Amino acid sequence: MIQIDINKKLHGANGEMDLCVRLDILQGDFIALAGQSGSGKTTLLRILAGLEDSNGTISVEGEIWQDGKSSLMPQKRKIGFVFQDYALFGNMSVEQNLLYVQKDRALASKLLELTQLSQLKDRMPSTLSGGQKQRVSLCRAMMNRPQLLLMDEPLSALDPTMRTKLQQEILALHKEFGTTTLMVSHDPSEIYRLAQRVVVLNWGKIINDGTPKDILLKTSGSAKFSFEGELLDIVQVDVIYVAIVAIGQQLVEVVVSDDEAKALEIGQSVSVSTKAFTPRLKRV
């Protein structure tokens, strides 16, 4: 069990904010940390890693990492940290990057094999692709067999195919090492694939905590097919109205009635939903 009960005053872009998090995490769990930027996700990871101070306590499997009196040094905490921008040592080869953490050649070789990097072990980071760099960074994070693996949007700079591949490797490593993992992510498909639990932070507080399906399936009533978008226009056609809504990178049209059209305002955030029985699913 990992028990977190911390608070810290933050001075963010949106003014002063109290980061106040109480969270119990079971060993071996994979938790996705979601929430808008500036909600305190990265700071929470940095506090867990010991890179930032805070008030309160952190205990990991009975070991106190931080309490009111003292704080364990970052290098004494059994953590692995994967950053979005890889943060590899540019003057060291792939293998040296791993061995810098722990002089354990057997483990390094096992990790490189698991992530299909064995043939690249003597290469310098600058000669690697983004996906390869992030794999090295992931391997390096596993070198001290972390009790807690912290990942801050590790895949957001990668293309979708590479992302899916790395998601599988992350999951494989998480299981192989029995690590407890906390990953910041905004990608619903990633969260659904990897995490057993999603914790949503907003303005420094936990506002939602549950299974990916419960949190991500945005539904109301019996609608199971629901998206949020911006209402761009409402056009009258014959006796009906057609609402044009921007959802993500796409525009959709929805037929609405006279009364519905009158109650809506252009520019509003709206949810577009229907029951699970209605939409059609087709390969593209």
Place this chain on the structure above:
Amino acid sequence: MSYLVATVKQIESCENLHIVAFDYRGQTLRMMSLDLADAIAIGTKVKLTIKPSHIALAKNFEGELSCSNQLQTTIVSITNGELLSAIKLDFLGTLLESIVTLSSSQRMDLRVGEEIVALIKASELSIDEVIND
């Protein structure tokens, strides 16, 4: 999903709203739609599609119904689950599927081989693809 291959025989329009009539083996089907693909014109052959949960059934029905599509079909099979009933229908050589509640299916005492009217609102019929041949 149920599919039907039909030919466009009439298009009525009001701005970007359209009612398209299709010919399927001498029967007329009607579809309500917003903007149509450019390829859709009189004579275009299309594959139409209907969700099974959008096909209602009527037996010995008398009176007027607003449903634009009232198809004379024959029941080919009935598969009953715990709550739902999946009924396969033959419509002039094409197989359609209707999913209704088991209680409706039992109340109507549906039997294989029976003639039954399949009801589809024009707003629930859609074009799956244009068939080029």
